[in-house]
Amino acid sequence: MEKQRYERPLIQKLENNMPNKFGTRTESAPMTHIDDVAVKDLMDKYGSPLFVISEKTIRTNIRKARKAFETRYPKVQFAWSYKTNYLDAVCRTFHQEGSWAEVVSGFEFDKALNNKVDGSKIIFNGPDKTEDDIKKAISNNALIHIDHLDELYSIQEIAGEMKKKARVAIRVNMDTGIYPMWDRFGFNYENGQAWDALNKIMRSEVMVLEGLHTHIGTFMLSPNAYAVAAGKLADLAIGVKDKYQHEIRYIDMGGGFASKNSLKGTYLPGSDMNPSIDEFAEAIASTLINSNFPPDKLPLLILETGRALIDDAAHLLGTVISNKRLSDGRRTTIIDVGVNILFTSFWYDHKITPAQPFTQYTENTVVYGPLCMNIDVIRDNINLPLLNKDDHIVIQSVGAYNMTQWMQFITLRPPIVMIDPEGEVHVIREKENLDRLLEFENVPEHLKDFTL
Amino acid sequence: MTIKNDIAISDSGFVFAPGTGESFTVNPIGAEIIQMLKEEKSVEQISERMLEKYNTDATTVEKDVNDFISMLRHFSLIEMND
Numbered sequence: 001m002e003k004q005r006y007e008r009p010l011i012q013k014l015e016n017n018m019p020n021k022f023g024t025r026t027e028s029a030p031m032t033h034i035d036d037v038a039v040k041d042l043m044d045k046y047g048s049p050l051f052v053i054s055e056k057t058i059r060t061n062i063r064k065a066r067k068a069f070e071t072r073y074p075k076v077q078f079a080w081s082y083k084t085n086y087l088d089a090v091c092r093t094f095h096q097e098g099s100w101a102e103v104v105s106g107f108e109f110d111k112a113l114n115n116k117v118d119g120s121k122i123i124f125n126g127p128d129k130t131e132d133d134i135k136k137a138i139s140n141n142a143l144i145h146i147d148h149l150d151e152l153y154s155i156q157e158i159a160g161e162m163k164k165k166a167r168v169a170i171r172v173n174m175d176t177g178i179y180p181m182w183d184r185f186g187f188n189y190e191n192g193q194a195w196d197a198l199n200k201i202m203r204s205e206v207m208v209l210e211g212l213h214t215h216i217g218t219f220m221l222s223p224n225a226y227a228v229a230a231g232k233l234a235d236l237a238i239g240v241k242d243k244y245q246h247e248i249r250y251i252d253m254g255g256g257f258a259s260k261n262s263l264k265g266t267y268l269p270g271s272d273m274n275p276s277i278d279e280f281a282e283a284i285a286s287t288l289i290n291s292n293f294p295p296d297k298l299p300l301l302i303l304e305t306g307r308a309l310i311d312d313a314a315h316l317l318g319t320v321i322s323n324k325r326l327s328d329g330r331r332t333t334i335i336d337v338g339v340n341i342l343f344t345s346f347w348y349d350h351k352i353t354p355a356q357p358f359t360q361y362t363e364n365t366v367v368y369g370p371l372c373m374n375i376d377v378i379r380d381n382i383n384l385p386l387l388n389k390d391d392h393i394v395i396q397s398v399g400a401y402n403m404t405q406w407m408q409f410i411t412l413r414p415p416i417v418m419i420d421p422e423g424e425v426h427v428i429r430e431k432e433n434l435d436r437l438l439e440f441e442n443v444p445e446h447l448k449d450f451t452l
Numbered sequence: 453m454t455i456k457n458d459i460a461i462s463d464s465g466f467v468f469a470p471g472t473g474e475s476f477t478v479n480p481i482g483a484e485i486i487q488m489l490k491e492e493k494s495v496e497q498i499s500e501r502m503l504e505k506y507n508t509d510a511t512t513v514e515k516d517v518n519d520f521i522s523m524l525r526h527f528s529l530i531e532m533n534d
């Protein structure tokens with residue numbers, strides 16, 4: 001007789017207030033395939049843990065986002081936010097879809113150049129641009145988004161020495177009714193800092209004011225905040241036109257649209273709650289169109305959307321190491337995915353789905369990573385089907401920030417594969433190995449030998 | 453170790469403890485184990501039966517059966533009489 005599939009025995013007390021209306025929603029089906037490739041085959045071949053990116057999903061997401069804006073506004077340009085995920089394969093997928101590059105460091109700038117992005121289509125943001133970075137940006141005709149006055153003066157000086165005009169914009173921060181207000185980056189709108197910077201640029205012989213930029217926050221849930229921000233940038237642009245007869249070529253609304261992930265501490269899943277890209281597009285486009293720009297003089301609208309385009313295009317596969325109980329009887333499951341490779345578990349309640357069939361029985365579980373540290377909690381309370389040791393799990397929507405903010409800690413970082421639209425699997429970042437890591441280290445001569 | 457003899461278990465995995473008025477749910481494997489405990493089977497006998505019937509290994513069964521019994525004890529559904 002063939003043996004039946006094993007499931008660990010479970011007993012749960014029925015509380016008076018059960019079943020709980022919220023927070024008990026679980027998966028009804030295992031996630032056995034990603035883009036028609038079997039999760040089991042991927043793990044057999046590439047090991048565990050494993051990041052899996054869907055090229056098809058990236059392309060669908062950017063096309064949908066472009067459509068949302070292009071059907072509402074005549075001139076739209078996306079710029080891929082490198083820090084969100086700067087794997088070359090990911091960046092080049094976005095560049096093939098027409099996105100420019102948005103970078104915030106010399107390293108990212110070099111990565112974009114290496115990806116064959118024309119310098120004039122690189123937007124250089126951020127508060128930390130070295131003299132060398134500024135020189136490189138000017139000689140490549142990049143768009144430099146000035147963050148503070150010290151940077152403005154440096155550009156003035158360097159462009160003067162180079163005898164080459166710098167193409168610049170300023171980053172503007174403002175009150176959009178959102179708390180906390182991101183006022184540490186750029187020049188403030190309300191207190192006149194922004195106008196002060198604009199006047200300095202307009203009086204400069206070596207800077208050309210190309211655009212106005214803002215990035216009002218990240219994981220924003222309010223389309224209206226974007227309407228307020230777009231209105232204030234439009235005001236500044238029209239003010240510059242009135243005062244200097246200078247036309248600003250673009251308005252860059254930054255990134256920040258919420259993805260469909262669920263923020264920690266919210267009851268309803270993000271997939272039900274968070275505004276769609278169409279709602280953000282509507283808020284921004286209608287504000288610009290209804291502002292005082294003459295209809296034939298609308299500026300180019302640039303968007304630096306990051307997480308909303310990539311989060312759901314990547315999954316992290318992992319394996320159950322052990323099931324345990326805490327001293328108070330709570331169930332815990334240890335998996336081989338730690339917070340060092342899943343940084344976003346500090347912000348999100350990531351959805352975790354078993355990769356093999358399961359029954360309807362579930363148990364409230366704390367999911368821990370394998371690091372020997374108390375902070376290594378992937379989910380502090382999730383209603384999970386009964387997983388056995390060695391079972392596989394799929395952690396969903398991990399595409400943004402994890403593959404750039406991850407840390408090499410205790411173990412080696414896992415490989416990353418990308419499934420192309422034809423279902424072909426490509427290793428786009430190899431698993432780390434000891435030899436490569438040791439290449440960075442030097443042992444002083446007197447420390448080479450010892451006896452124990 | 454014996455399971456309290458007034459514990460009632462239904463086919464659908466509903467467990468009722470008349471002594472306290474508390475109710476519980478169990479999954480099919482949990483129900484099987486309670487049934488075997490009622491028949492005064494030993495932990496070894498229970499584990500053997502699981503290994504015969506299910507696609508698993510001795511370590512997993514030993515760990516899970518002990519864990520299940522510790523939960524029964526936690527819910528005061530069994531009495532230690534030795």
Ligand SMILES: Cc1ncc(COP(=O)(O)O)c(C=O)c1O
Nearest residue numbers: 081215218255256304305306307
């Ligand atoms: C200037 C700028 N643009 C774009 C982004 C991308 O933001 P998001 O991933 O929230 O869309 C960021 C991220 O913080 C940013 O700082």
